[in-house]
Amino acid sequence: MRSSGRPWLRVLGWVLFIVGMAMFFINAEALMNGDAVECDGRPMRPGQWCVRAGGESLSYDDEKKKEARGELVGYAGVGLGALGVVVFISEGITTRRGNR
Template identity: 65%
Template sequence: MVTRPWLKVLAFVLVIIGSAVFFINAEALLNGDAVECDGSQMRPGQWCTSFSGGDEEKKNESRGELVGYFGVGLGTLGIGLFVSHGIAARRSSR
């Protein structure tokens, strides 16, 4: 039986890092296409008169959304490694 403990460690690290990256950027992921003005969500019929860099805020939000999806991918990869390691361990113990 060939055991690979580093594979379990790698899977654990990927799940932890993926979860952390997701939760740090969760607001950008879950916010969707909500329209904001200076950080507060707007309702229909409201006007936004902001002289700050709104374009920069949108860029940061879209970057956060991309990084959040990257975190989801890392976590999914880690879970896949856990599952494949478990299947391989069961097959080799037969």
């Protein structure tokens, strides 16, 4: 069985898959929360401030924007991971067709 002559496709597939899944799992909490806004695991309401260790403090609106950004990055990670799978499948198909 010979290879397709395009080993970079396999590498690209792995990179897309790994980066996509890392983006998804890092932001999974934002994806699973829905519209909930949390500060250190506790729900927040409008008008509240989130003060974290190290002196960082964010308002409810800032925390909500941060959650929305994390959700967007998580969905982008799912897309990249799926694209990596598509590259694997297409590389496998072209390799099989080249062996006929």
